[in-house]
Amino acid sequence: MxxxxxxxxxxxxxxxxxxxxxxxxxxxxxxxGELARRYNVEGIDEVVILDITATxxxxxxxxxxxxxxxxxxFLPLTVGGGIRTEEDADAAVEAGADKxxxxxxxxxxxxxxxxxxxxxxxxxxxxxxxAKRRDDRFAVFVRSGTSDAARDAVEWAxxxxxxxxxxxxxxxxxxxxxRAGFDCKMTAAVSDAVNIPVIASGGAxxxxxxxxxxxxxxxxxxxxxxxxxYAESSVAxxxxxxxxxxVPVRQVDQSVS
Amino acid sequence: MIALVDYGAGNLTSVRKAFSTLGAKFFTPTAPADCAGAEAxxxxxxxxxxxxxxxxxTWRQTIRAAVRQGTPLFGICVGxxxxxxxxxxxxxxxxxxxxxxxxxxxxxxxxxxxxxxxxGWNALDFTRPARILAGLPSGAQVxxxxxxAAPVTDTCVASTTHANTFASVVERDxxxxxxxxxxxxxxxxxxxxxxxxxxxxxxxxxxGPQGND
Numbered sequence: 482m483x484x485x486x487x488x489x490x491x492x493x494x495x496x497x498x499x500x501x502x503x504x505x506x507x508x509x510x511x512x513x514g515e516l517a518r519r520y521n522v523e524g525i526d527e528v529v530i531l532d533i534t535a536t537x538x539x540x541x542x543x544x545x546x547x548x549x550x551x552x553x554x555f556l557p558l559t560v561g562g563g564i565r566t567e568e569d570a571d572a573a574v575e576a577g578a579d580k581x582x583x584x585x586x587x588x589x590x591x592x593x594x595x596x597x598x599x600x601x602x603x604x605x606x607x608x609x610x611x612a613k614r615r616d617d618r619f620a621v622f623v624r625s626g627t628s629d630a631a632r633d634a635v636e637w638a639x640x641x642x643x644x645x646x647x648x649x650x651x652x653x654x655x656x657x658x659x660r661a662g663f664d665c666k667m668t669a670a671v672s673d674a675v676n677i678p679v680i681a682s683g684g685a686x687x688x689x690x691x692x693x694x695x696x697x698x699x700x701x702x703x704x705x706x707x708x709x710x711y712a713e714s715s716v717a718x719x720x721x722x723x724x725x726x727x728v729p730v731r732q733v734d735q736s737v738s
Numbered sequence: 739m740i741a742l743v744d745y746g747a748g749n750l751t752s753v754r755k756a757f758s759t760l761g762a763k764f765f766t767p768t769a770p771a772d773c774a775g776a777e778a779x780x781x782x783x784x785x786x787x788x789x790x791x792x793x794x795x796t797w798r799q800t801i802r803a804a805v806r807q808g809t810p811l812f813g814i815c816v817g818x819x820x821x822x823x824x825x826x827x828x829x830x831x832x833x834x835x836x837x838x839x840x841x842x843x844x845x846x847x848x849x850x851x852x853x854x855x856x857x858g859w860n861a862l863d864f865t866r867p868a869r870i871l872a873g874l875p876s877g878a879q880v881x882x883x884x885x886x887a888a889p890v891t892d893t894c895v896a897s898t899t900h901a902n903t904f905a906s907v908v909e910r911d912x913x914x915x916x917x918x919x920x921x922x923x924x925x926x927x928x929x930x931x932x933x934x935x936x937x938x939x940x941x942x943x944x945x946g947p948q949g950n951d
Contacts (some may be wrong), residue, residue, distance in 0.1 A: 482860065482861070482899070483852070483856065483858050483859070483860050483900060484858055484859040484879065485858075486858050486859065521924070526858070526859055526881075534886050551751075551752075551755065552755075554754060554924075555752075555755075555921060555922060555924050555925075555927060556760075556881070556924055557881060557883075557919075557922050574751065575751065577751055577755070578754070579749065579752060579922065601749060601784070601785065602784045602785030602786065603785075603855070604784060604785070604855065604857065604883040604884075605749065605784065605785075613757055620767070624802040639867055641818065647855065647857070647883070648857065650766050672851075676846065676854060677853065677855065677857075678853060678855075678857045678858070699851060701853070701857070701858065702858070731879045732879065733924075733925075
């Protein structure tokens with residue numbers, strides 16, 4: 482049976498992991514390589530590095546940070562933030578990324594999804610969608626959440642899939658950093674509309690929130706940052722909790738030598 | 739020295755990193771003849787089966803001849819699919835044909851919310867003892883990302899179940915294949931790569947005539 486994935490997100494600025502609340506008020510959370518090493522030991526299933534300032538400050542994806550994390554783990558590694566061109570994606574892949582995550586650039590030019598899917602395969606192309614509730618719909622925002630894209634998240638996810646995206650990384654801007662729980666309603670709406678896996682993001686505060694997003698939210702994977710960074714909870718504890726509640730997650734097999 | 743075949747199907751960085759970590763010496767052959775002297779041949783790959791069309795009849799003949807002489811061959815993901823006769827993903831493109839059967843699209847199950855592509859960690863259910871799986875327990879979990887898969891035939895040594903059951907590890911004589919990504923499967927995956935290097939023998943980690951890649 483396919484396991485539900487737990488993904489650790491490293492929001493990186495100037496080579497250091499930081500974490501904000503609703504995309505603002507950043508605080509320092511540690512060294513990317515050190516965090517990745519710890520999460521790997523604890524049984525994380527994947528790691529995502531997001532260059533959170535790249536879009537605003539026009540910075541290239543940080544090859545050094547990617548390589549430092551890739552050295553620590555033999556797990557799928559995704560890089561996002563400021564990937565606007567084929568060359569940006571090439572640089573991330575060369576540094577050790579298995580997947581790239583596109584956001585603003587994909588909305589501006591959906592053809593980039595297709596180009597990268599042809600070059601690296603759909604499995605290597607994630608389309609990240611940042612969205613906020615607006616009445617009964619979900620409005621897409623771009624440029625690190627500063628600008629309304631005038632698109633509906635469900636409809637954009639469908640189009641991204643048609644263009645060749647292999648996964649959707651769906652972040653609730655309302656919940657990001659609040660620890661109030663994932664937006665299960667939004668996650669289910671998008672997950673039910675596409676055939677590709679949906680990674681839920683934004684709002685993880687308790688272990689129960691993960692159970693919720695994997696059941697009511699129909700998520701294939703859940704991504705979190707703060708809950709893990711400050712060593713309040715370990716990935717191993719979270720997985721034990723989920724297993725006890727019947728959510729299938731990968732168990733790190735201690736017998737493998 | 740291991741020949742790591744790069745036919746342009748995506749990204750080999752992770753495979754290179756994993757083999758390097760395990761001490762393997764490898765090179766990327768630029769022409770089929772380069773494979774002739776290799777201690778082993780690895781065919782990795784992500785993406786579309788169509789990319790394997792770069793491995794034309796000359797490549798296929800050379801690799802088949804090496805296999806007949808006992809050279810270990812290891813296919814990963816699309817590289818494993820290529821060991822078979824062909825794939826519904828690119829019907830006109832022949833596989834290597836050292837394993838019987840064709841690659842078919844995975845089934846999904848909308849009601850059970852089983853999507854295609856099959857992305858994530860799933861279990862290897864061992865069907866019989868296999869050298870490539872030495873040291874691993876049945877049920878070991880590994881990372882998959884694919885939409886097509888091989889049928890369960892007599893070469894299958896571990897199967898995996900999504901909406902249907904497919905061959906996730908195959909082994910016959912000196913030919914091995916895995917549908918998942920051992921280079922992305924943490925300790926379980928590294929163990930499988932190490933098993934392959936052990937099967938190749940000490941020359942997998944020794945210096946050969948070609949320069950290291």
